[in-house]
Amino acid sequence: xxxxxxxxxxxxxxxxxxxxxxxxxxxxxxxxxxxxxxxxxxxxxxxxxxxxxxxxxxxxxxxxxxxxxxxxxxxxxxxxxxxxxxxxxxxxxxxxxxxxxxxxxxxxxxxxx
Amino acid sequence: xxxxxxxxxxxxxxxxxxxxxxxxxxxxxxxxxxxxxxxxxxxxxxxxxxxxxxxxxxxxxxxxxxxxxxxxxxxxxxxxxxxxxxxxxxxxxxxxxxxxxxxxxxxxxxxxxxxx
Numbered sequence: 001x002x003x004x005x006x007x008x009x010x011x012x013x014x015x016x017x018x019x020x021x022x023x024x025x026x027x028x029x030x031x032x033x034x035x036x037x038x039x040x041x042x043x044x045x046x047x048x049x050x051x052x053x054x055x056x057x058x059x060x061x062x063x064x065x066x067x068x069x070x071x072x073x074x075x076x077x078x079x080x081x082x083x084x085x086x087x088x089x090x091x092x093x094x095x096x097x098x099x100x101x102x103x104x105x106x107x108x109x110x111x112x113x
Numbered sequence: 114x115x116x117x118x119x120x121x122x123x124x125x126x127x128x129x130x131x132x133x134x135x136x137x138x139x140x141x142x143x144x145x146x147x148x149x150x151x152x153x154x155x156x157x158x159x160x161x162x163x164x165x166x167x168x169x170x171x172x173x174x175x176x177x178x179x180x181x182x183x184x185x186x187x188x189x190x191x192x193x194x195x196x197x198x199x200x201x202x203x204x205x206x207x208x209x210x211x212x213x214x215x216x217x218x219x220x221x222x223x224x225x226x227x228x229x
Contacts, residue, residue, distance in 0.1 A: 033215070042204050042219030043158070056216060088156055098156075098215050100146050100165075100208060104158035 003027060004093050004105035012111045013081050021076045021108045025093030032074040033102065034066060034086050037088040050097045076096075078110075086112045115135035115140045115222035117205050124225050126195045133180070134223045136189040136205030147188040148217065149179065154203045161203075164188060195227045 003026035013019050021093035025032050031050045045058035049068035063079040072093070078085055088109050092102040116139040126132035138147065147160040164172045164179045170181045180189040192199060202224050206217040 008181070031215075033217075035217075039211075040205075042221050043217070045216045045218070048216065058216070090156075090158060092158070094215060096215075100148075100163055100215065101160065102215065102217065103160070104150075107156040 004091065004103050006089075006091055006105040006108050007097050008108060009068050009106070010109045010111075011112060012108065014081060015081055015112055017081050018079045019110060020079060021078075021089050021091075021110070022073065023076070023091035023093075023105055024073045026092075029093035029095055029103070031094045031097050031099070032068060032072065032091045034074070034076050035090040035091060035092065036060075036085075037107070038084075039087070043090055046076070048097065052091070055097050081112045083112050086110060114140070115145075115207055115209060115218050117207050117218055119205055119220035119223050121223045122221075124223055126192075126199075127224065127228050128197060129194055131191060131193045132195055132225065134192070134203050134205075134225065136188045136190065136220060138186050138188060138205075138207050140186075140207065142209075147179070147181070147193060147210065148206040149177070149188075149190045150204045150206060150219075151199075152203045152204060152222070158204070162190070192225075197227050197229060200225060200227045 013068045034046040035050040037043040047057040052068045081097045088107045090107045092104045143165045147164045151159045178191045205220045209216045
């Protein structure tokens with residue numbers, strides 16, 4: 001196990017609702033990256049947080065937002081959920097933005113109906 | 114644009130045999146990193162092996178080795194002595210060397226099934 005935890009494990013939401021996913025980074029890690037993995041696809045980079053600031057963003061709309069707290073845990077918020085948001089959401093923590101070692105959590109499976 | 118291509122949607126291998134999973138990449142950056150991850154059905158991405166673009170030797174980690182052919186832009190994963198527990202999805206990924214986020218770009222993945 002990597003020491004990275006995510007909650008909840010599974011979640012079912014209705015289109016138009018809002019959702020918050022949580023990630024606790026490994027001890028000593030100050031950087032959290034979030035990825036979206038649709039069924040049968042590779043993960044896609046959503047954004048990264050480093051020392052409580054957004055440090056890079058992938059091709060995702062503004063309704064995907066995040067936060068990082070002083071203890072370096074992080075939240076991913078998605079507003080106005082769409083059916084295509086159904087996916088596995090993975091977070092990965094690392095010792096810095098350029099560290100090649102990223103440790104992934106088990107993911108949150110989001111289903112939007 | 115940077116891209117990772119995995120052309121094998123699924124592979125079968127007999128237990129104790131070796132298997133090669135293919136990965137090709139495209140980038141114009143001279144500095145980049147290549148990764149392989151294993152994803153069991155539980156969903157967690159498990160880091161297997163890393164190869165830097167300037168590394169002279171192919172990376173090895175236990176039963177995993179990376180066959181890095183820079184001129185061909187390929188980074189194939191070789192798993193020796195396959196075990197039943199190796200059955201999983203395998204992803205090749207590239208790190209954006211130009212940026213400062215360590216953002217990973219993943220391929221589509223290859224499902225590996227190990228037969229007893």
